[in-house]
Amino acid sequence: MIFETTPSQTVGPYFAIGLPFDVGPFVVPEGTPGAIHLTGTIYDGAGVPIPDFLLETWQADPDGNFADVHDRGGPSQIDGFRGFARYGLEDGDGTYDILTLKPGPVAGLNGQMQAPHIAVSVFARGMLHRSVTRIYFADETEANASDPALSRVPAERRSTLLAEPVDGGYRFDIRFQGPDETVFFAI
Amino acid sequence: MTDQLDTETGGVRVIYDPIAETPTSYRREPEDAHPPPNYEGYKSTALRHPKQPLIYLPQTVTEITGPQLGPVLMGENDNDLTVQHEGEPIGERIVVFGRVFDTEGKPLRGTLVEIWQANSAGRYKHRWDRWPAPLDPNFTGAGRCITDDEGRYTFTTIKPGPYPWGNHYNAWRPAHIHFSLLGRAFIQRLVTQMYFPGDPFFPYDPIFNSVRDPKGRERMISRFSIHDTVPNWAHAYEFDIYLRGPGRTPFEEAF
Numbered sequence: 001m002i003f004e005t006t007p008s009q010t011v012g013p014y015f016a017i018g019l020p021f022d023v024g025p026f027v028v029p030e031g032t033p034g035a036i037h038l039t040g041t042i043y044d045g046a047g048v049p050i051p052d053f054l055l056e057t058w059q060a061d062p063d064g065n066f067a068d069v070h071d072r073g074g075p076s077q078i079d080g081f082r083g084f085a086r087y088g089l090e091d092g093d094g095t096y097d098i099l100t101l102k103p104g105p106v107a108g109l110n111g112q113m114q115a116p117h118i119a120v121s122v123f124a125r126g127m128l129h130r131s132v133t134r135i136y137f138a139d140e141t142e143a144n145a146s147d148p149a150l151s152r153v154p155a156e157r158r159s160t161l162l163a164e165p166v167d168g169g170y171r172f173d174i175r176f177q178g179p180d181e182t183v184f185f186a187i
Numbered sequence: 188m189t190d191q192l193d194t195e196t197g198g199v200r201v202i203y204d205p206i207a208e209t210p211t212s213y214r215r216e217p218e219d220a221h222p223p224p225n226y227e228g229y230k231s232t233a234l235r236h237p238k239q240p241l242i243y244l245p246q247t248v249t250e251i252t253g254p255q256l257g258p259v260l261m262g263e264n265d266n267d268l269t270v271q272h273e274g275e276p277i278g279e280r281i282v283v284f285g286r287v288f289d290t291e292g293k294p295l296r297g298t299l300v301e302i303w304q305a306n307s308a309g310r311y312k313h314r315w316d317r318w319p320a321p322l323d324p325n326f327t328g329a330g331r332c333i334t335d336d337e338g339r340y341t342f343t344t345i346k347p348g349p350y351p352w353g354n355h356y357n358a359w360r361p362a363h364i365h366f367s368l369l370g371r372a373f374i375q376r377l378v379t380q381m382y383f384p385g386d387p388f389f390p391y392d393p394i395f396n397s398v399r400d401p402k403g404r405e406r407m408i409s410r411f412s413i414h415d416t417v418p419n420w421a422h423a424y425e426f427d428i429y430l431r432g433p434g435r436t437p438f439e440e441a442f
Binding site: 001004017018019023045050091106114117127132177181182 | 236
């Protein structure tokens with residue numbers, strides 16, 4: 001017998017009571033060699049930053065290994081690598097800042113390599129279901145060119161998935177609507 | 188998976204091999220499984236949904252793996268919201284319990300269940316909740332629990348009150364508890380709300396009604412359980428949660 005999933009509901013404006021935790025923004029502990037800041041702003045359809053968003057990320061380490069129990073190229077050998085970040089504030093301003101390591105290429109289930117990427121979920125008041133996107137890296141031109149997920153995205157929209165190098169790490173903004181609307185995925 | 192006899196209960200206990208139990212793909216969901224991203228009745232959705240169609244992403248190792256956060260986050264009294272302060276919170280003491288399954292009915296063990304809620308007066312302990320209902324110094328309203336080997340979780344808490352919001356004239360949210368589930372894979376992540384049976388605000392609430400399928404709405408309503416009510420202590424509500432289960436996606440579709 002197949003059951004149906006429990007439907008999604010909005011995270012609402014008050015998730016900060018329960019969901020954020022102290023080390024949530026840290027995919028790796030402070031002081032981890034090679035750690036970078038991934039920062040950005042999340043904009044609504046009027047181009048206004050969304051203060052009450054909750055962002056979560058999931059990624060492989062620089063060797064392409066994940067920090068969990070699954071037997072898929074992993075588990076990560078890097079001390080303290082959690083692979084996961086959660087960022088959301090009671091009094092947010094629309095920006096996020098997580099400390100992480102740049103992921104390496106990840107072997108797919110069929111052996112086809114994926115370019116370095118980070119899976120992202122965005123939740124907020126006014127969102128009845130999470131929005132899922134992926135962060136790729138603008139300085140990985142060659143890997144990006146053969147990435148099987150990016151290749152499904154119309155060429156003119158691919159740039160919305162690229163994090164740009166900045167001092168100390170990368171910047172990746174998310175736009176819900178407008179001419180530069182970020183690409184979101186159905187998974 | 189192996190079945191072993193649990194000598195304490197005399198029942199069959201399910202023991203998982205976490206690696207062998209990891210599906211390589213998850214079932215795609217029907218279109219109306221979740222609310223539409225742009226739902227007219229809920230005004231804040233207008234500027235907060237993608238306008239472009241979503242792009243279909245074949246599931247990869249990134250989506251079928253996920254964080255195992257439970258042990259990192261659990262603290263003492265995390266699943267009893269009535270003992271987190273000096274005194275007892277005011278309100279109806281309740282036990283909220285249930286099981287987490289995948290869509291094949293298989294219990295999901297070791298998954299983190301997080302809840303947050305308003306107090307018995309319908310007020311959240313949050314800077315931006317300003318409506319004139321009292322805060323309770325003995326109630327924060329946040330809890331965590333990790334499912335056991337049968338997928339079970341239990342919270343002890345106070346029944347939350349309904350509260351007004353600004354969506355439309357005389358708008359009130361039915362009483363609810365927010366639930367967040369990590370599942371065992373990025374793809375299973377779910378945030379939802381648990382409602383109470385027979386709430387008179389149901390017909391007027393656009394968030395509840397954003398789930399268009401009546402059966403879907405029913406899946407968000409807990410069940411009063413006299414059987415699990417603790418005499419002279421707390422009444423009980425049962426709420427089972429279903430996350431996406433293994434799919435039938437041909438291997439060629441994955442990469």
